Amino acid sequence: DVKVTQSSRYLVKRTGEKVFLECVQDMDHENMFWYRQDPGLGLRLIYFSYDVKMKEKGDIPEGYSVSREKKERFSLILESASTNQTSMYLCASSSRGWFYNSPLHFGNGTRLTVT
Amino acid sequence: AQSVTQPDIHITVSEGASLELRCNYSYGATPYLFWYVQSPGQGLQLLLKYFSGDTLVQGIKGFEAEFKRSQSSFNLRKPSVHWSDAAEYFCAVARAGGTSYGKLTFGQGTILTVHP
Numbered sequence: 001d002v003k004v005t006q007s008s009r010y011l012v013k014r015t016g017e018k019v020f021l022e023c024v025q026d027m028d029h030e031n032m033f034w035y036r037q038d039p040g041l042g043l044r045l046i047y048f049s050y051d052v053k054m055k056e057k058g059d060i061p062e063g064y065s066v067s068r069e070k071k072e073r074f075s076l077i078l079e080s081a082s083t084n085q086t087s088m089y090l091c092a093s094s095s096r097g098w099f100y101n102s103p104l105h106f107g108n109g110t111r112l113t114v115t
Numbered sequence: 116a117q118s119v120t121q122p123d124i125h126i127t128v129s130e131g132a133s134l135e136l137r138c139n140y141s142y143g144a145t146p147y148l149f150w151y152v153q154s155p156g157q158g159l160q161l162l163l164k165y166f167s168g169d170t171l172v173q174g175i176k177g178f179e180a181e182f183k184r185s186q187s188s189f190n191l192r193k194p195s196v197h198w199s200d201a202a203e204y205f206c207a208v209a210r211a212g213g214t215s216y217g218k219l220t221f222g223q224g225t226i227l228t229v230h231p
Contacts, residue, residue, distance in 0.1 A: 031217050042205060042221040090158060094217040104217050106158030
């Protein structure tokens, strides 16, 4: 079974702190994604990566950056956390052939509170 | 640009009753459509997907969905709901040019409450 692991389930940070959210997958997937989930807004794509060191902006990249130095690990970075970044963050991965063979696999999420 | 609308934010049904969750999409070409379920404290799990062919697709846990191009809809159904079906449900469409990478546009979600 594919496992996508997010390092923290709950995180509380102060405004202005630099925050790292970590995600690791164990299925050698090429593609990895960071989504943000807010009530009434569904999931919105922040960034995705289709290979090591490759990344593309999603719909709401402002205030975020990402890092993918190894295939299995995809980090989301909040350079200077703000209260409007309080949210649930979901990591997902898929294989390059996902369309026919496998769906997106999601982690259980990190609930981030910025005070 | 693609978009997905789930008109019902919250639905309540009794256990054993039938269920239909609505999803409308906006997309210029043939859509690739998905339903995901999120149980409390969990990530999202794929229920079913539509790529082409038969417009009625079967998924896991007894769910099915019907693609209706004329109505731009992809509604999720279950004939008899179980208490364990209480969760949040998301409809999603694969984006143009995104099929190789799995980029999806999600709807707002519908929260399902099941009364005993």
